[in-house]
Amino acid sequence: MPPETVEVRCYSGHTYPERPESFRWRGAEFHVAEVQNAWRQPDGDCFRVRTGDNKCFTLCYNVAKERWFLTELAGGLTVVKEIFKILESDARTTPKQISARTGIPQAEVVKVIKQAEKDRAILRYKTVVDWQQLDEEPVWAVIEVKLTPQKDVGFDAVAENVYRFPQARSVYLISGSYDLFVLVAGKTSHEVADFVSQRLSHIEGVQGTVTQFLLKKYKEDGEIVGGTEELKRQPVIL
Numbered sequence: 001m002p003p004e005t006v007e008v009r010c011y012s013g014h015t016y017p018e019r020p021e022s023f024r025w026r027g028a029e030f031h032v033a034e035v036q037n038a039w040r041q042p043d044g045d046c047f048r049v050r051t052g053d054n055k056c057f058t059l060c061y062n063v064a065k066e067r068w069f070l071t072e073l074a075g076g077l078t079v080v081k082e083i084f085k086i087l088e089s090d091a092r093t094t095p096k097q098i099s100a101r102t103g104i105p106q107a108e109v110v111k112v113i114k115q116a117e118k119d120r121a122i123l124r125y126k127t128v129v130d131w132q133q134l135d136e137e138p139v140w141a142v143i144e145v146k147l148t149p150q151k152d153v154g155f156d157a158v159a160e161n162v163y164r165f166p167q168a169r170s171v172y173l174i175s176g177s178y179d180l181f182v183l184v185a186g187k188t189s190h191e192v193a194d195f196v197s198q199r200l201s202h203i204e205g206v207q208g209t210v211t212q213f214l215l216k217k218y219k220e221d222g223e224i225v226g227g228t229e230e231l232k233r234q235p236v237i238l
Helices: 074-089 095-102 106-119 156-163 189-202
Strands: 004-011 019-025 028-041 044-051 056-062 067-072 139-147 168-173 180-186 206-213
Touching: 004 056, 019 044, 019 056, 019 067, 028 056, 074 095, 074 106, 095 106, 139 156, 139 189, 156 168, 156 180, 180 189, 189 206
Parallel strands: none
Antiparallel strands: 004 019, 004 067, 019 028, 028 044, 044 056, 056 067, 139 180, 139 206, 168 180
């Protein structure tokens, strides 16, 4: 939603504005229960606030226009999602660091994370390792699987039988000529081939498979592998 103009009553000491206390928006008066964060932009000061009814907003004062602008933060969900984005980028980020970056109180950050872990919104914390540098790179293969859907459950029951195998590291339902995309890992190509021929192909509902071995990994989970992020370009002769 684009910012809306709004009337704001604020506390002003040596400067204006120092802290918003309430605002009138869409015909209703809102009391600011908490200022979660404050920062300065080129055109003025901004505040992330929480109201008494637990709604969250951004209030920005434009000095040149001498007006306040309000952006509603989807009932606080937008702010909470920042926690997950930070953890997804670096799972080592502490609640204290997240609180400093988002303006959410540290106790609330801890509460949100614990609830997300309980609800399995956070599945686990992962470290991306470049196993090539440790000389322990497993053999990876992409398996495309053709399925026969089962009555009342479609592909789900067959997919469950596939993802229960520890060799199946990721399993996706896809569109196109095949139905499942399965990422498989093994110590050797023979181990992967055995899994496909002796386990995967014998699952009820599996019609056929196509196996493609991964030869080289360039990027994983947004990280460039190989020890450097510098992209080398080949010279072009005209």
